[in-house]
Amino acid sequence: MECGEEDLNEMGRDACRLPPRIYDFGGVEDDAWGMVQKKGNQFVVNDQPFYVNGFNTYWLMVFAVDQSTRGKVSEVFQHASSVGLTVCRTWAFNDGQWRALQKSPSVYDEDVFKALDFVVSEAKKYKIRLILSLTNNWDEYGGKAQYVKWGKVAGLNLTSDDDFFSHPTIKNYYKANVKALLNRVNTINNLTYKDDPTIFAWELMNEPRCASDPSGDKLQAWIEEMAVYVKSIDPKHLVEIGLEGFYGPSTPNRVQFNPDTFAQQVGTDFIRNHQVLGVDFASVHIYADTWISEAISDDHISFVKAWMQSHIEDAENFLGMPVMFGEFGVSTNDPGYNTSFRNTLVSTVYKAILNSSKKGGSGGGSLLWQLFPEGTDYMDDGYAIVLSKSPSTSDIISLQSKRLMSFNSFCSWKCHWGCKKRHPFETFVYHDDL
Template sequence: MNALFGSAEPTTYPAPTGPSRRALLGAAAAVTLTAAAAAPAAAATPAQQPRRSAFVTARDGELRLNGAPFRFGGTNCYYLHQQSHYMIDAVLDDAAAMGLGVVRAWAFADGSGQSYRPLQPSPYRYDEQAFDSLDYAVHKAGQLGLRLVLPLVNNWPDYGGMRQYVQWFLGLPDDSYGDGTNHDRFYTDPNIKACYRAWARQLTQRRNPYTGLRYCEDPTVMAFELANEPRCRSDKSGATLLAWAAEMSAHVKSLAPRQLVAVGDEGFYGEAGRADYPYSDYEGTPWRKLVALPAVDYATVHVYPQNWGETSGSKPGTDPVAWGTRWIQDHLADARALGKPLVVEEFGLQVDPARDVPDADARDRGYRAWTDAVLAGGAAGDQFWLLTSRVDDGSFYPDYDGHRIVWNADAANPSRTAAQLFAAHARAMSGS
C-alpha cells in the first residue's frame, strides 16, 4: 500500500487524508513481534518439492503459462515474511480457497533494533534463521499452486526500506515524506547500489530448505519487483529513477532470467505541467519510460484515489470510483501501446463518508467497477490490498488501514461480500 503525503505539499495538489502508513504498519510490526514470541517454534520440516509447474512468461502484451494466456485475480499480504507457519497457512489457504492466482508479499526487512525480525540486519549480513517465514511461504504457496510476487526493497520506512540504506551508508535522516533529497541518494550512491545488488543476489540465489530449489529456480516465484512504490521526488524529470530502474532490472534479470521482473511503481505518469497529482511529475516517476525498459516484463499500477486527493471534498465534482476507473483504463491503453502486460497490483477503498464512500455497499460497488474494468480491458491481472486471516490466537489480523479483506468470516463481517466479489472475479479472470 502507498504511504500518504508529508506536510510539505505543493498548493496544486490537495493533501490526502487518513492515517499514515508509517503508523499503521509500525503497529503491525509490533503485533508481528508479539505473535512471533507467543507462537511455538515451528518444527523442522524435511525438504519437499513444490508442485511442479512452468514459469509464467510475458509475450506480445500478455502473460502466458504453458503456451496459453495467463490472467488472474490476486491479492497482497505483506506480512508473510515475518509470521508463524500457522498464520502463513491461514492466509494462503484462504487465497487458494478464493481461487486467487497470485499473492504479493514483502521480501525485505532491513536493519536491526526494530519491531521486526531483520533479514538483513546490517549491510551484507543476512540472518539465516529470520528467512524461515519467507522460505516456508514460498513452499506453502507452491504446494497450493499459488504464484508469488516479491519486491526487493520498500520506498517507505516500514521494514527498513530505502531509508535504512541511506542511514547505513550516509547517515542522513529520513525525508521520504518531504522533498526526498536524502531519500533519493538511494538511487545514486555507489555503495548503496552495491548493497542493493548484493541483496538481490542473496535472495534470488538463496536455496530454500523447504523446497530444495533456489528462489530463481522456483516457478512459484512469478516475479521479482525492484521496489514497492519507488519515487524520486528530488528529480522531477524522472531521469534518476529511470537510470536506476534500467540498471537494476537488467541486474535482477541476469540473476533470475526465467522469472518476470517488474518495477513495482504506482503508475504516476510524470508529466510536467499536469495539475492532477497522479498524472504530474511531482514524484519523478516517468511511468511509460519505466514500462518500456527492455528488462521490465510487465507494467504495474496502484489505485488509491481517496489517498491521492481524488474526492469531492478535495476536488468538487470528483468521484473516486469513476476517477479510479479512468486511471485503470488510461494505463491499459498505454500498456497496450507499449506492448507490455498490465497488472493492477494494488487497489483499495476505505469506508469513509467524508471521502465519498459512505458504507461497505458503496465500497463494494467501487470494487466491482474496477474489477470489471480490469476484466473487460484485457489486463493480465489485479491484486487487491489486502487479504489477511487468522493470527496465532485464532482471532483475525487487525484492520490497521481500513482495507482488510477476510475470507472465512461470519456474515456480519463487513468484508465478507467483498471477499466473495473478489473470488468470483478471480474465476472470471482465469476462465474457470
C-alpha cells in the same frame, strides 16, 4: 487443437472445452506448474493465458518467523485459494528493523530467511504464486531510508534518502541483497529462488519515488541499471518496477489522468520507466481515497475508470506489455465508507480487467490491498478484507476468479480469441452483473 463454434456450443469435456473442475479452486497439477512468462501483452503459463486475480499480504515473512503466528500464513493462502486467488504480492525484505531479514548490508538472519522459505513453499501448496518486492520506498520495514542510514554509518556523505538511487555504494548494497535473495536455496523444498516457478515476478521496489529530481532522470537511471542486474542473475522470472503509475514529463498529454499536479513531481514517469530493457510488465496502484479525497464520493469511481483505461491503453499502444494493477482498495476509516462502496470499487476494477481480457488487451490482472485472516486486526491499516466477515465482497472476488479461470482454461490462443459465435460460456463471463 483448434476449436470450432460447434465444439464450444456443446460445452463438453474434451480438449477444446472447459475442464470439469473449472469451478473447483483446487488449482493446477504439478506438471502444469510452469514458470509465468509473457507473450506479447499477456501473461502465459505453458503457453496458456494466465489472467490474474490476486491479493496483497505484505507481512507474511515476519509472521512466519514465530511459530505462534506462522499458522496465519497458511490461513491467508487457504482463504485466498478458496475464492480462486492465484497470486500474492508480499515483502521479501525487512531491512534493519525488528525481525530484520537483512540486519546490515549483506548480513542476514537465517531464521528470517527460513521464514521466507516457508512462505514460498507454503504458497506452492495452495497453488498461489508470489510477486516478491525487494525493498521499500517508505520507511516501513527499512527501505531506502535504512540503506542510507547504513551508508552514513559507513562514513558516506549522504544528504537525502534519494541518494539511495544514485550513490554507487548504496546501489551496491542493493545489488548484493538482490544477489543473495535470487541465489537463495530454499531450505524446505531445496529449490533456488531463481529457479522456482512459484515466484511470479521480482519487484524492484514498492512504490519508488524520487521527489528530489522531478525530471525523473535519477530514478530512470536506477531502474535501467537494476532491471538489467536482476535479469543478469535470473533471466527466467519476470521483473516489474513497483510503480504507482503516475505520468511524468515525457508524456505531458497524459498527466491529465494523474490524481493531482503533485503526482507528476515525484520523479516517476509511467511510460518512460516501463520502456526499460529488462522490465517485463507495468505496475499501477489505485488509491482514490488518498490521492483525491478521503471522503467517499462518486468521483473516486470515475477516477478509477479513467485511470485504469489510460494505463491499459498505454500498455497496449506504447509498451506492448501486460499491466498489473498491483494495489487497490478503500479504507474502512474513510468518511462515508460502507461495504457497498467497497464492493462497487472492487467491481469497477474487476470489470475493467474483464473488458480488457475480452479484447485480448493488456489488462493482465489486479491485486487487492489487502487480504487478512481473522485475528490479525492489529495489523490492519483500514484496507484489510477478512473474507469470513465480508461475504458480499468475497462473492465478488470469487466470481471474478471463476471468470478469469475460464479464460485461462481455453485450449489455445487461436481458440481463445478466434471463436466468434456467442455461447453459454461467454454469457457467463461477460454478463453485466458486476
